Amino acid sequence: MAKLDSKIPAGNISEKWTNHKFNMKLVNPSNKRKFDIIVVGTGLAGASAAASLGELGYNVKAFTFHDSARRAHSIAAQGGINASKNYQNDGDSDFRLFYDTVKGGDFRAREANVHRLAEVSGNIIDQCVAQGVPFARDYGGLLDNRSFGGAQVSRTFYARGQTGQQLLLGAVSALNRQVDKGSVKLYLRREMLDVVIIDGAAKGIVVRNLLTGEIEKYSAHAVVLATGGYSNVFFLSTNAMNCNATAIWRAHKRGAYFANPCFTQIHPTCLPLHGESQSKLTLMSESLRNDGRVWVSKKKADMRNPADIPEDERDYYLERKYPSFGNLAPRDISSRAAKEVCDEGRGVKGGDAVYLDFKDAINRLGQKVIEERYGNLFEIYETITGENPYKSPMMIYPAPHYTMGGLWVDYNLMSNVPGLFVLGEANFSDHGANRLGASALMQGLADGYFVIPYTMGNYLAGDKPTLVKTDHPEFEKVAKEVKDLTNKLLSIKGKRTVDDLHKQLGRIMWDNVGMGRNEAGLKKTIEQIRQVKEEFWKNVTIPGSGDDVNQTLERAGRLVDYFELGELMALDALDRKESCGGHFREEYQFEDGEAKRDDENYSYVAAWEFAGENKWNLHKEELKYEYVKQAIRSYK
Amino acid sequence: MKAKKLNLTLNIWRQKNSKSVGSFAEYKVQVSPDASFLEMLDELNNTLELKGEEAVHFESDCREGICGTCGLVINGHAHGPLPKIATCQLHMRNFKDGETIWVEPFRAKAFPVIKDLMVDRSGFDKILQAGGYVSINTGGVPDGNTIPIQKEVSSLAMDAAACIGCGACVASCKNASAMLFVSAKVSQYALLPQGQPERYRRVERMVKVMDDLGFGSCTNTYACEAECPKGISVTNIARMNRDFMMAKIKSKEVEV
Amino acid sequence: MGWFLKFLNSSIGKKFMMAVTGSFLLIFLIIHLVGNITLFFGAGAFNTYVSALDTIKPLIRVIEVVLLGAFVLHIFNGLRLWMENKKARGITYKVNGSKENSTIFSRTMAITGSIILIFLVSHLATFFWRFNVHDPMGLATHHQYYDVVVYFFNIWWYSILYVVAMIFLGYHLNHGFQSAFQTFGWNHNRYFPTIKIIGTIYAIIMALGFASMPIYFLLGGGN
Structure with a gap:
């Protein structure tokens, strides 16, 4: 069994990336055109990677x-992108961004990766x-x-x-x-359905041409996956x-390890559910929490309209519980707090929603400023x-939004399969158990613009320029398997x-692998998922x-994978007997309901190896915190 | 809380593929006024699939009005009768019980129908690939605050950059002209200092590709602006006209 | 010159051509109307005006050629645009919502233009032809231009056609005026609303001005 080697360079954290860039091998400019690279996905990570590699x-x-x-x-991200520019002179630095991100991730991210992220931000x-x-x-x-949430500087x-x-x-x-x-040659309307591994290294992909249904084969020297996250396993997500x-x-x-699948982010500010036919949930940017105040009634099942609930009967619960961060508490904490008050029956009219109120901000700044923002x-x-919402407060409720988990990658963003790189939300690396707002854009672009161009060269420098042909038996075999699956469906x-069926799976996942998880529920979930499957x-x-x-066929193919992924998520959640970030195990909490982490036993990345249907082997990558002391994450 | 369901008659364009001839099919649906237009189609598709019939094919992705994937002509209007929203943001509470709704694909020779309500808008990308960018490589760029940009200018550029590339402008223009889309991209870069070095070359190349793809000419009816889900202004078209003429006058090449 | 022809053949070039020739015609209409207002001051005034034009015949001929060129290009280019644009749509919509997203003036340029073209032919066939080429009654040769005008405008159906054509001219000008500014790139959110208003005023003045002449004579004016 291959040992997980994160390939973190030696040296002081602020010098690791600089030294590593120098130590990596280079590909001679005239040799670069002899190498083919496949990039799957054209979001922030994929587009920036493809462009930079093409350049x-x-x-x-x-x-x-x-x-x-x-x-x-990526186009739907609203709020912003973090960078430690310190343009505001408010004490920001690479180290502070690094620190905030590691802490925000509840000490389950790899320090070296996060520091690099801060450096290139x-x-x-x-x-x-x-x-x-x-x-x-500004006017100047x-x-x-x-x-944004989880930070005390404006960055x-x-x-x-x-x-x-x-x-x-x-x-x-x-x-x-x-x-x-x-x-760069752009292939539109192609859905990747499999990766082809030859002699242990990723050498190509098999895709379905969504217009003609044709199964097409493409070979390359390396494959980059930048295909985003898996929140849609919940059916309803943002x-x-x-x-x-x-x-x-x-x-x-095909062999790539899946890391921390249970680390999913439930975003606190989404529009509440309206009915059965709902197809997705809509996110309201977290930036709203800069000026909006979150509250519910102090009474249970209070059926009054918000305007009729007097100030002293309102519970601004985030400000009450987390006075120093207030409404800008990190996402996992805000979401859980919302769930808590709704579970108590204090949600909007007893339902699943809380108010996000701009009345005070409008009174303070005027409607025009709010409108501008x-x-x-x-x-x-x-x-x-x-x-x-200028007249009555918004109603919001948490919804699945982002997945911190993803394919395991080393410091070079390469998975355990040589030649298979994974960027952006699709990998697991930088956000630990919870992602801070405005950090996803940062990570996607950091990976694509400033990491992969270096680490890809390092990998290819050790590869031969001969390109595998797509009539290689392995390509044929994989293509046939893909076709067989289609025909079977x-x-x-x-x-x-x-x-x-997807809705049924989503409900199971949301109820038991959502904001609150417990052993009995997770065990039951695995059974239920298998039944739906x-x-x-x-x-x-x-x-x-x-x-x-x-x-319909496209959606079916995706659902096939959600069943298996859903099971692994539950399995991972079951294995991680602690609460951290987006993963909240009801058995592991402090008396005041805050998450209880177990650093002694769970300071690791859970990297799961697929071992046949319903079977996985767990590999652990120990996480060491040399620069940020693991402490109880407090935003009080 | 639960509002009464609406009974509606939908006349939807069905077309097997790009080569076949399409026609309208009639469907009766019952839908909650809180549902979105596309959720109504999702529901319709569910009932069709249960009967073993093929789903009505239409495109959508983000369902938040930003990705520009969706686009239907509903009762004669691209993205439906309400201003400044994409099809995915149209909700059924804007329709009356008993109403008949006509749903058609975007119509333009440059946007051929792929299936049912799906059309091929790849022409837009071909135009963008002909210069809709600033020619800089990754790395080696100056600090973000090196060049101050007037707030108003930056804001105008943002107004233009807000285009989601849905193609509603082409669909609603009586000439199927792509001028609003192209001019929005041209304007964004023409306004910003970063776009100046390639300003005239860019507009010449992009207009050339636009013309070659068979979009119609602009006759200033401004239907595009009225139907644009992002309210992109036709002043962008004026700016492009100006820049295009300047490009022709200024060009140093004898034959272009 | 190749680049210039290519420019004129581009989509923006075609707009440019419409706007340049259109603008020229807009100015011509003003001069034409101002001159013809002499009709309201009786035979003497009008005949003197036309005779005066006759004395600078060579210059007028040059202007006429340019005018002809502008008309031909405007018409040819307009028809070409109309045909090309129709083709660019392909299959038309079953339900068309254009009423709510654009003005009738802008949508009907090809129709109003064609009607004006028909009018133009009859207009030239009556006045221009009589004044310059064929003069059966010998009026023009004796500088009795006013009598030619009286003759035609007393034919009731001719005058009514004339008035109807002028209404369409107003439609055409209302869109054309501001459209030219847009094409030249002079659309600024502060000034453009004013340009549109000026365009409408211009269109109304032209339509009313030219229509007032047949109405004046039909109602017995000038006799």
Whole structure:
């Protein structure tokens, strides 16, 4: 069994990356064009990686299942991107960003990775500005910042409420430039269905052409997966409809370890559920908590309208429980606090929602300022709910949003499978058990712009330039397996729809592997998931054919993987007998309900190796904290 | 809390693939006024799938109005009758009980129908690939605060950059012109100092590709602005016209 | 010159051509209207005005050629745009919501333009032809231009057609005026609303001004 080697460079934490960059091998400029690299996904991580690798001279093949690279779900990130620029003179530094992120991640992230992230955070801003990303500016013409949860400095750069959109359009513009130059070939409407491993190294992928249904094979010297997270396992999440775990899951089944699958983030500020037909949950940027105050009634099942609840009967529970961070407490803590008050029956009209109130901010700053800061978010809210948040408080509730877990990678962002790199949300590396707001954009772009261009060279320098041909027997074998799976799905012709079964799985996951988890529930969950999975394979119906556009088939293929992933999430949650970050085991809490971490026994990354159906082997990567002392994470 | 369900008649464009001839199919649905338009279609698809019929194919992704994937022409309006929203943000409370709704794909020669309500908008990316960028490599760029940019200018650039590339402008223009989309990208860079070195080359190349793809010409009806989910202004088109003419006048090449 | 032809063949170039020729015609209409106002001051005033133009015939001929060029290009280019743009849509919508997203003036440029073209032909066939080429009654040769105008405008259906055409001209100008500014890139959110208002006022003045002449004579004016 391969031992997990995180390949963390030696030396002081602030010098690790610098030294490592020097020590890594290089590929001669004229040799770069002899190497082919596949990049799957064109979100922030994928687009920035493909563009940067293309600029260096590699032959890049970029894949997306979208009709355009610009549609990746990074586009929906609203609030902003962190960087330790210290433009505000409020005491920020690389070390503080590093410290905040490690602490925010509840001491389950790898120190060296996080420090590197902080180091390059400033470069990201410079890069994006140079690309023409219209960040918010002050009247003096310089970049503006706002505050975000889990930090006491203002280090978040933003472009109205559309930061993700602007950063993605920037990264895609860089990608488009390489497409124009011919160094990147873009494959649209292709869904990766498997990775091909030859002689122990990743050498290509098999995709389905979503327009023709054709199963296509592509080979390369290295494969980069930047395919995002797996929150859609819950069916209802803030992820886009088509976000899925198929690429990383199929890679996992081919040998890549899956790390910390139970670390999922439930975002505190989403719109509450409205009904059965709901297809997804909508996020309201965390930046709203800069000026909005979260409260519920002190009484249970208080059916009064918010305006009729007097000030002294309101419980501003975040301000009460966490006076120093108040409404800007980190996401996991805010979400759990909301769940707690709702479980007590004090949610909005006894239901699952809490108020996010802007009345005080509007009185203090005027409606115009609020409009400038959050105008588009308020509009979104009004369009969806039909209520005007300037007049009555918003109603919010937590929803699955981000997954800190993902494929295991070493310091070079390479998985345990040589040549298989994993970037962005798809990997597990930087956020530990909880991600701070405005850090996902930072990580995606750091990985793509500033890490992979170096570490990829280091890997390829040891590889031969001969390219494996796609008629290699292994390619044929994998392609056949993919085709067989498609045919099997189409042949079931049962009585239940894909969405119906997915909703059933989602409910199981949300109830037992959501905000609160316990041993009995998790054990039951594994049984339940297996039952739904069995039901799926017996009774799903997928009309249409495999050699045409077939969205039902696409969704079915993704659901197949969610069953297995869901089980692993429950298994991981069961194994981790502690509460940390987004993982809250009800058995492990302090008397006041705060998460009780167990550093002695669980300071490790749980990397799961697939060992056949319903079987996994656990590998542990010990986490050492040399620069941030593991302490009870307090935001009080 | 639970509002009464709406009974609606949907006339939806069904087309097997890009080569076949399509036609409208009628469906009766019952839907909660709190559901979104696309959730109504999801429900319809569920009932169709249960009957073993193929789902009505339409595209959507983020369902928050930012990715630009969705786009239907609903009762003659791209993204439906309400201003400044994408199809995914349209909610059924805006319709009346008993109403008949016509659902069509975006129509343009440059946006061929792939299946049902799905169209191929890859032309937009071809235009972007012809210069919709600033030619800089990763690394080696100056500090973000090196060049101060007037707040108003930055804000105008952001207004233009807010385009989600959905294609509603093309769908609603009587000429199927892509001028609003192209001009939004051209404007973003024309306004910012970062875009100046390639300002004129960019507009020439992007307009050339736009023309080659078979989009129509702009006749200033401003339907695009009225239907744009992000309210992109036609002043961007004016700016592009100006820049394009300047590019032609200033160009040092004899034959371009 | 190749680049210039290519420019004119680009989508923006075609707009530019419409705007340049259109602007020229906008100015011509003002001069034309101002001159024709002499009709309201009786035969003497009008005949003197036309005779004066006759004395600078060579210059007028040059202007006429340029004018003809502007008309031909405007019409040719407009028709071409109309055909190309129709093709760019392909299959049309079953339900069309254009009423709510654009003005009738902007949508009907091809129709109003065509009607104006028909009018233009009849207008030239009556006045221009009689004044310059074929003069059966010998009025123009004796500088009795006013009588030619009276003759035609007393034909009731001719005058009514004339008035109707002027309404369409107003439609056409209302969109064309501001459209030219937009095409030249002169759209500034502070000034453009004013330009639109000026355009509408201009269109109303032109339509009313030219229509007032047949109405004046039809109602017995000038006799």
